[in-house]
Amino acid sequence: MKNRPCPNQPSSMDCLARGRNRRWANRSKGVALLLALAMFPAEALAQRIRVSPVGANVNVNGATTVFLTFGGVNSFRPAEAVWCGDLIPAAPDIGQRCDPATIFGSLPARYDLSTLSGSAGFTDIMSIPPSVARRAFQAAQSGAVGTFFYVRRFISLQGGPDEFVVVTCRLTEGGARSPLALTEVKLSFAVDAAILFVKPGEPMPAIRAEIAYNGTGRLKGRWEAVLPGDEIPEARDLLTEATLPVEQRATQRRYSQLSRFNEFLPPSGKVVLPGPDVSKIPNQVHGPYLILLRIEASDDKEGDSDLAAVGAGAGVVHSGAVAGFPMPVLRYFVGGPPTLAQARGKLGPLTPEDQAVIPRGTKVNLVWTETEAAALFRVEVEDGLGNPLIAALLRPGMGMYSLPSWIEEKAASAPIRWRVVALDAAGAVTADGVWRTLKWGDRP
Secondary structure (H helix, E strand, C coil): CCCCCCCCCCCCHHHHHHHHHHHHHHCHHHHHHHHHHCCCCHHHHCCCCEEECCEEEEECCCCEEEEEEEECCCCEEEEEEEEECCEEECCCCEEEEECHHHEEEECCHHHCCCEEECCCEEEEEEEECHHHHHHHHHHHHCCCCCEEEEEEEEEECCCCCCEEEEEEEEEECCCCCCCCEEEEEEEEECCCCCCEEECCCCCCCCEEEEEEEECCEEEEEEEEEECCCCCCCCHHHHCCHHHCCHHHHHHCCCCEEEEEEEEEECCCCEEEEECCCHHHCCCCCCEEEEEEEEEECECCHHHCEEHHHHCCCCCEECCECEECCCCCEEEEEECCCCCHHHHCCCCEEEECCCCEEECCCCCCEEEEECCCCCCEEEEEEECCCCCEEEEEEECCCCCEEECCCHHHHHHCCCCEEEEEEEECCCCCEEEECCCEEEEECCCC
16 A cells, blocks of 8 residues: 555544554564564574585586584574575575575485584585486586585474575586595405305405596595305495594494405596405305495595584594495305205395304304395294294395304293294285204213
8 A cells, every 4th residue: 555645633533543553564574574583582583603614626427415513503403405406595494495496406315314413513414316407517618606505404492493504516527626425335255155155275266346437635544344144244334434533433343354445546536446365265164254444534625524513523524535424245155056946036044054053152143135026024032842932023135143142041942943034015915935953961
């Protein structure tokens, strides 16, 4: 409504009332915002959460991974992370958020390796998928600037405004000025076999790792072997050291070391890393083995996080050779060849062998071949009288289950039996495995 001048009657109460109403209507949005902000002290409205690094060069032609450290998050809960081409004010929240019209994608849950670090820190592994880089490049082709943004939202736990923290992503070729990060790793034996079986003492084939990466720098690490009876590594144990907060890096489980490596990676993006000396690969004891590629953190200026700058500690965290996924493993078995059913890929037990005698105090890993159509696998363990001891459900792709130590105590010297059955999505059995027996005792 247009403002109408008051009639020439200064004492008109109606005119004065209309003037006041117009002034309040014109200021309504500003007043509402002031009322919302007045609930919090002035110092609480400043940006308290900071990030290091504040920007990074990303590969326009593929995936990119960057180690980020946030400080000042002790009274906040991290929320979603989004990539976008433009920013807008986040008011009444704090900082800048993504313009909804320019969103390129959000961080998938399976790639979210963020975790709290120390008393006021938070580490985030920014894994940029190729699809996001491609959309940013297309936007640049259409006239946009050659940068885009990664925005992480933090929700206040004290009822205050949320905070949005921005990292600038600059489109490059993923060369020398990009953080050193592994984007793909493939491990293989120098033989064409889906599952490698060897006889005790038989010569082992060579191993190699095909690695795709961004940046340049030193690739340091070691080859390790998981022996029969060892605890199976968890996904956290298979992450590269640089993917973890600095205080957690020394807590990864260690296994039998086979060899070490320290290679310089030029900014070419691909390298083939030779495995350990085949004479050092263990193959004397029957059972399942795993070969692990353990990547250590290296000094890489482009990927450094300054803890002091964000208020999350002291010093600089080196995060060269970060990766947004666990390293793959190589699996092989020492023992007799598989049965015909196993060779054809049908469900069946591999180790321990039927009627095996396990030395007392030895950890037992049950290993089997999997069928392709199963949604779940159920491991069933019974005592000698057929009483159920364990019924564990496992996802496809694991193929191994470690028996808890109390099974040996409960079984004493009596035999137990075990099998694996395949289940469909409705929980119905689609394939029965054969029963095998084992017991703990002294070998004959």
